Amino acid sequence: MQLHDWCFNRLSRQLMNIILFCLMVLLMVTPCHAASHQKDTLVIGKISHNPKKHYQYLKPMAKYVAERMTDLGIEKIKIRLAKSKEHLADLLQQGEVDWVTETPVAAAYLNEVAGAEILLRKWKKGVAQYHTVFFSLSGQGIDRLEDLKGRVIALEDPASTSAFYAPANALIQRGLKLVRLDSARDEPPANAVGFVFSREEINIATLVHKGVVDAGAFSSDDWVKDDHLPKKYREDFEIFHRTPDMVRALEIVRQDLDPKIRQRLSEILLDANANPAAAPVLRAYQRTAKFDQLTEDQKQSIYNLRNMIKAVDQAVVW
Amino acid sequence: MVKRNLLILILLLPCSLFAGSTQMNSSSAASRDDNFSSTRGGLEIVSSDGEFSATLGGRLLLDAAYYDEDKNSLGNGTELRSARLEMEGRIYADIIYELSVDFADGDADMKDAWLAYDAYHPWRFTLGHFKEPFSLEELTSRKHLTFMERALPNALVPGRNMGLGLHWYGEQISVAAGLFGDDYNDDSDDEGDEGWGGSTRLTYAPLATDRSVVHFGVSASHRKLDDEEEYRVDSRPESHLTDIHYLDTGKIKQSRTLTLVGLESAWVYGEASLQGEWIASNLERDDAADIEFSGWYIQASWFPTGESRHYKSQQARFGRVNPLSEQGALELALRYSTLDLNDQDVEGGSSDQLAFAVNWYYKPQLRFMMNYIVVNNDRYADADGDVENEDEPNILQLRAQLDF
Numbered sequence: 001m002q003l004h005d006w007c008f009n010r011l012s013r014q015l016m017n018i019i020l021f022c023l024m025v026l027l028m029v030t031p032c033h034a035a036s037h038q039k040d041t042l043v044i045g046k047i048s049h050n051p052k053k054h055y056q057y058l059k060p061m062a063k064y065v066a067e068r069m070t071d072l073g074i075e076k077i078k079i080r081l082a083k084s085k086e087h088l089a090d091l092l093q094q095g096e097v098d099w100v101t102e103t104p105v106a107a108a109y110l111n112e113v114a115g116a117e118i119l120l121r122k123w124k125k126g127v128a129q130y131h132t133v134f135f136s137l138s139g140q141g142i143d144r145l146e147d148l149k150g151r152v153i154a155l156e157d158p159a160s161t162s163a164f165y166a167p168a169n170a171l172i173q174r175g176l177k178l179v180r181l182d183s184a185r186d187e188p189p190a191n192a193v194g195f196v197f198s199r200e201e202i203n204i205a206t207l208v209h210k211g212v213v214d215a216g217a218f219s220s221d222d223w224v225k226d227d228h229l230p231k232k233y234r235e236d237f238e239i240f241h242r243t244p245d246m247v248r249a250l251e252i253v254r255q256d257l258d259p260k261i262r263q264r265l266s267e268i269l270l271d272a273n274a275n276p277a278a279a280p281v282l283r284a285y286q287r288t289a290k291f292d293q294l295t296e297d298q299k300q301s302i303y304n305l306r307n308m309i310k311a312v313d314q315a316v317v318w
Numbered sequence: 319m320v321k322r323n324l325l326i327l328i329l330l331l332p333c334s335l336f337a338g339s340t341q342m343n344s345s346s347a348a349s350r351d352d353n354f355s356s357t358r359g360g361l362e363i364v365s366s367d368g369e370f371s372a373t374l375g376g377r378l379l380l381d382a383a384y385y386d387e388d389k390n391s392l393g394n395g396t397e398l399r400s401a402r403l404e405m406e407g408r409i410y411a412d413i414i415y416e417l418s419v420d421f422a423d424g425d426a427d428m429k430d431a432w433l434a435y436d437a438y439h440p441w442r443f444t445l446g447h448f449k450e451p452f453s454l455e456e457l458t459s460r461k462h463l464t465f466m467e468r469a470l471p472n473a474l475v476p477g478r479n480m481g482l483g484l485h486w487y488g489e490q491i492s493v494a495a496g497l498f499g500d501d502y503n504d505d506s507d508d509e510g511d512e513g514w515g516g517s518t519r520l521t522y523a524p525l526a527t528d529r530s531v532v533h534f535g536v537s538a539s540h541r542k543l544d545d546e547e548e549y550r551v552d553s554r555p556e557s558h559l560t561d562i563h564y565l566d567t568g569k570i571k572q573s574r575t576l577t578l579v580g581l582e583s584a585w586v587y588g589e590a591s592l593q594g595e596w597i598a599s600n601l602e603r604d605d606a607a608d609i610e611f612s613g614w615y616i617q618a619s620w621f622p623t624g625e626s627r628h629y630k631s632q633q634a635r636f637g638r639v640n641p642l643s644e645q646g647a648l649e650l651a652l653r654y655s656t657l658d659l660n661d662q663d664v665e666g667g668s669s670d671q672l673a674f675a676v677n678w679y680y681k682p683q684l685r686f687m688m689n690y691i692v693v694n695n696d697r698y699a700d701a702d703g704d705v706e707n708e709d710e711p712n713i714l715q716l717r718a719q720l721d722f
Binding site: 063 | 362408528644
């Protein structure tokens with residue numbers, strides 16, 4: 001019996017040691033394993049206020065690119081939608097997002113905060129570049145930006161490139177002060193330009209047409225679209241200023257993305273221009289006509305938009 | 319030894335937990351604000367990777383009708399034309415679904431109930447209870463129709479049935495085809511085999527911009543009828559409140575197969591639009607000559623407030639009208655439609671109707687409609703012998719429509 005007890009105790013101790021050892025290994029290894037990022041998945045990200053719609057246009061592109069990266073060990077491309085540029089910058093910094101399709105203003109921000117780099121230009125909705133048009137009802141005596149002093153302009157929303165940052169910057173550069181009004185019917189200060197956000201282009205056009213505000217500004221792309229600016233409104237308007245052209249949209253990548261993947265992504269997107277199999281994919285991808293490369297100078301001028309963002313954010317009285 | 323290991327374990331535990339919490343912190347951006355939620359009256363939730371989403375919505379259509387009667391009593395009154403709850407969503411990236419039930423008649427009437435495989439854009443494979451691909455007007459949601467009711471020839475259209483379908487669209491072309499059994503709400507006591515058939519629709523839109531559309535389409539459908547071999551078409555005037563179906567073929571016995579053909583066209587130029595369809599059917603019988611019915615309609619609409627009808631090129635049908643101003647959008651429309659259900663020994667009746675519509679889209683999801691309809695029935699249009707023929711009433715009907 002004693003021998004049996006001895007054997008039993010010894011076996012129990014051995015068993016306990018094995019279990020404890022296994023637990024130690026498990027505790028040490030688990031976090032390390034979880035922290036290591038397996039790169040069999042590439043992630044495309046975008047700032048989104050309409051995630052259902054954005055998912056539908058990103059999905060065909062994700063599938064198209066993934067199918068052409070299998071030899072690099074990429075099995076899948078996932079989509080990651082972020083609510084703000086700050087959130088997207090976090091995701092890029094942490095390696096949770098590898099590739100982003102965005103506007104030049106977002107590209108400048110993501111470059112500054114997360115070091116993200118421009119890969120290619122995207123001819124979003126068939127357009128390589130666009131600019132902002134300032135318009136008012138004809139015969140209102142507004143011929144130049146300086147005439148807006150003491151008047152009200154309608155803009156889109158604080159995230160818009162062509163209908164906020166670019167027009168606000170044009171006004172600031174002329175030494176005009178910008179003050180946000182609570183309502184379009186509020187009186188602006190006599191020495192400043194009052195502005196209101198009206199969310200959509202059609203609202204901007206309607207406010208101007210009804211004479212509620214004195215002027216509006218949005219992209220040259222929207223100026224010619226009847227659902228954003230009905231023909232009968234356009235006939236009553238006149239453009240009194242245009243900003244310089246800027247790039248319409250960009251493909252951006254994480255700074256430390258594997259160079260092979262980065263290179264392949266660029267090749268796949270450039271090849272899509274002439275690949276019939278890519279036609280429905282490009283159409284879904286915000287009706288992109290093609291992708292092309294930018295020079296380093298062009299990229300730098302986009303990164304320099306951060307100065308415009310800062311200037312606007314600092315100068316505007318919110 | 320055990321004690322020593324226990325000690326190491328206890329020492330390691332906080333480290334491990336810390337490592338875990340670091341991991342959590344490092345992914346804080348990923349877990350933060352994980353889902354998107356929004357509302358436009360209903361409820362929409364989308365996961366941050368877009369692979370899961372759910373939208374809960376519905377519609378409420380409140381009708382009233384006044385009948386300027388001629389020979390028959392049609393029954394003035396009010397009704398809930400539609401009280402529908404709709405749920406649609408996406409699961410595991412590639413599966414989408416819709417489930418909608420209408421409670422307007424006091425019981426649950428299954429509408430769309432399908433799931434679809436969406437992995438091969440722009441192909442989509444659908445399985446369930448949904449509309450057969452046939453007719454522009456049928457495939458346009460009632461929420462977005464110009465008139466309160468569909469035109470007379472819609473009585474010939476197959477509508478929703480249980481089946482499987484394939485849909486593809488290109489830049490200007492769309493193709494849809496499917497195989498279908500009978501309606502989900504088919505009589506469950508019927509022990510014979512269901513009927514089955516196939517439908518297909520091909521559309522071509524050489525012009526489809528925001529405010530200019532040229533659309534052509536052709537549909538075809540062939541169906542073997544169920545074991546009872548009976549076929550019946552009936553139709554109310556273009557008003558749902560009355561129960562009188564002036565046009566009624568009664569049961570046509572020994573009916574074997576039904577073939578349908580439809581042609582459709584639509585033109586939008588800014589505020590103005592035209593739309594028309596022609597639909598014809600051929601009924602093959604066992605020991606008698608084939609029966610042929612046909613009908614057509616043409617409608618014109620105009621927005622004096624500057625809006626335009628919204629064409630959805632992927633689905634090749636019309637969608638929501640968005641008012642340009644806070645006062646809303648005003649639409650005026652006129653439609654002529656005709657359906658002839660008389661052929662050989664079948665005297666189902668024939669009717670011509672002229673409808674005038676005024677629609678006020680106060681908000682994108684809220685509109686008020688008024689239709690005035692002049693009805694002209696022939697001598698066979700007697701609801702299969704139940705009412706007086708050659709009735710020529712005029713109808714005034716109103717609707718308040720909300721969807722969310």
